[in-house]
Amino acid sequence: MLRYVAHRLLASIPVLFLVTLISFSLMQLVPGDPAILIAGLQATPEEVERVRQQLGLDQPFHVQLISWYAHLLRGDLGSSLLLGRDVLDIILERLPVSFSIALYALLLTVGVGLVAGILAALRQNSWIDQLVMTVALLGVSLPNFWLALMFIVLFAVQLGWLPSGGYVDFRDDFWGWLRATTLPAVSLAMLQMGLLARITRSTMLEVLRQDYIRTARAKGLPQHLVVGKHALKNVMIPVVTVLGIVLSLLLSGSVVIETIFSIPGIGSLVGSAILRRDYPVIQGGLLFVATMLLLLNLVVDLIYAWLDPRIRYGHGE
Amino acid sequence: MSARERDPILSVRGLTTELRTESSRFHAVDAVSFDLFPGEVLGIVGESGCGKSMTALSILGLVPRPPGRIVAGEVWFEGRDLVRASERELQRVRGAKIAMIFQEPMSSLNPVFTIGEQIAETLRHHERLGRRAARERAVELLAKVGIPSPAERLDSYPHELSGGMRQRVMIAIALACNPKVLLADEPTTALDVTIQAQILDLLQRLQAELGMAVVIITHDLGIVAEFAHRVLVMYAGRVIEEGAVEAIFESPAHPYTRGLLASLPDLEGEIGRLSAIPGSVPQMGALGPGCRFAPRCGLVEPACLAADPPLARTGARAVACRRAALAAAPRERVA
Numbered sequence: 001m002l003r004y005v006a007h008r009l010l011a012s013i014p015v016l017f018l019v020t021l022i023s024f025s026l027m028q029l030v031p032g033d034p035a036i037l038i039a040g041l042q043a044t045p046e047e048v049e050r051v052r053q054q055l056g057l058d059q060p061f062h063v064q065l066i067s068w069y070a071h072l073l074r075g076d077l078g079s080s081l082l083l084g085r086d087v088l089d090i091i092l093e094r095l096p097v098s099f100s101i102a103l104y105a106l107l108l109t110v111g112v113g114l115v116a117g118i119l120a121a122l123r124q125n126s127w128i129d130q131l132v133m134t135v136a137l138l139g140v141s142l143p144n145f146w147l148a149l150m151f152i153v154l155f156a157v158q159l160g161w162l163p164s165g166g167y168v169d170f171r172d173d174f175w176g177w178l179r180a181t182t183l184p185a186v187s188l189a190m191l192q193m194g195l196l197a198r199i200t201r202s203t204m205l206e207v208l209r210q211d212y213i214r215t216a217r218a219k220g221l222p223q224h225l226v227v228g229k230h231a232l233k234n235v236m237i238p239v240v241t242v243l244g245i246v247l248s249l250l251l252s253g254s255v256v257i258e259t260i261f262s263i264p265g266i267g268s269l270v271g272s273a274i275l276r277r278d279y280p281v282i283q284g285g286l287l288f289v290a291t292m293l294l295l296l297n298l299v300v301d302l303i304y305a306w307l308d309p310r311i312r313y314g315h316g317e
Numbered sequence: 318m319s320a321r322e323r324d325p326i327l328s329v330r331g332l333t334t335e336l337r338t339e340s341s342r343f344h345a346v347d348a349v350s351f352d353l354f355p356g357e358v359l360g361i362v363g364e365s366g367c368g369k370s371m372t373a374l375s376i377l378g379l380v381p382r383p384p385g386r387i388v389a390g391e392v393w394f395e396g397r398d399l400v401r402a403s404e405r406e407l408q409r410v411r412g413a414k415i416a417m418i419f420q421e422p423m424s425s426l427n428p429v430f431t432i433g434e435q436i437a438e439t440l441r442h443h444e445r446l447g448r449r450a451a452r453e454r455a456v457e458l459l460a461k462v463g464i465p466s467p468a469e470r471l472d473s474y475p476h477e478l479s480g481g482m483r484q485r486v487m488i489a490i491a492l493a494c495n496p497k498v499l500l501a502d503e504p505t506t507a508l509d510v511t512i513q514a515q516i517l518d519l520l521q522r523l524q525a526e527l528g529m530a531v532v533i534i535t536h537d538l539g540i541v542a543e544f545a546h547r548v549l550v551m552y553a554g555r556v557i558e559e560g561a562v563e564a565i566f567e568s569p570a571h572p573y574t575r576g577l578l579a580s581l582p583d584l585e586g587e588i589g590r591l592s593a594i595p596g597s598v599p600q601m602g603a604l605g606p607g608c609r610f611a612p613r614c615g616l617v618e619p620a621c622l623a624a625d626p627p628l629a630r631t632g633a634r635a636v637a638c639r640r641a642a643l644a645a646a647p648r649e650r651v652a
Contacts, residue, residue, distance in 0.1 A: 211424040217379055219439045220412035233429045308429060309474040
């Protein structure tokens, strides 16, 4: 198992290299110049050129790239072109924000999506089933930015129950954090909740038809053990498989959602950095997000092996 | 059988289970009645789809719903009608007093739990044993069903075991709480021939040892001849003949039973073509008013198509055929 983990971690290095290479190249292709933004629109071409030299943006592409990698090896992600601050500091500062919202959304996804899917399967074709499947279909089909705006209109503007944006640190004020993050987390989780509810329902229906469920009933086990133990562990196998997809959706969705709710997280950081062509921040942010995704997928695969004894990693390598 | 002198342990009366499909609904089990006596082995034989498995599932209230539903009848066990018992009462009977094993050992065990857990679970649930005590009993049970080095096997997962071993585990689960009745639904059908014999020997040995009553459901008359004391022959959801094994094998009364026996390969006689019953099992959704076997019967006469003959009982024998007397004549006369 340890060997497998080490192997996976080593294999993620080329992936991260490719991610940064592609993002670096893409930003070079996109028109726009951070030097103009920094120097100001009234600046003369000479002033802009001076700024460009200061930032090292006059260097050829490969020189910039190699210099970035050289710094990275020393653990230096560079500093923001516009804020002048260390990129790693900015990311670490915003990490708890994004992470706490993502965790909230993940809990909602698994809690609500899984339970709703199981209920729908157990009461197949009932009104509960119809309701769950309708809401799930809406969640999967409606774009999250539109949902977020509608939530703001309804819950913040009309009803005034929850704030329309902003962020409160959970270490300062947990209830404030919960109020501030509920709308973003729900908007972020809607798609995944729908996805998970649908997958859970169809898997549960499939599992409940299996012979081993009949065996569990023939043993005289009560319904809660038949479903909550014998069926659930089997249902979790495909569910955990889609958790990998769910996590990537959470990360990509956070760019839009954090921007809409003006939350100072990694998503809005990378989003605004792209608009301002703040190359070091974009690179650092993407590298960070990609690393998180790779690690989380590794965790998912390990859970997968724990759930299904027929899967064993680390043999025959 | 001396067992007959006592009261039956399980008494099925007029059990009728309806199956609904999108296009039709029919009685997969149609007014089935029989008694099972303590220590007795009762064979239920018939072709696939004749309702024999559905009968066993109906007894334990395990008919998948939808599409199935018990619409009539009684199943008397220990002074209680299981058809009218609550789900909680049924749960106390299942696995503890009436246990069941199935045809598919490959898929009947849960793939994500160890076999030790799957055996011990029943004991913890029904007998309120602690974790360690249940584990110890599980080892004993595995030894009892002939699994080598049972203590090590306890932590194996089903996929690490062969089909025969898995069926042994299923038997261990079924026997965990010393049930009074074992319903064995085609327990050897999915296994290799050599393994079939081993499993059958095991069941026979355990039956004798524990003195439990067994209902063995099979399409294999060889198993019935070897294992059962009494036979119930089912056709299209109905019991069409009943009697002691020797009597049925010596003088089958129903043309269908005769056909079944005639289709057995005869190892001692000359080698020729196997005789088969012409036609196939009728579409259950589209049954006429007459005898269900009439379309395939060589002895059919117009009256057979008018009404379905009732199961007529004479002593220990019962048969549902208007022409039973004729059919009882020497075998050669049946096509």
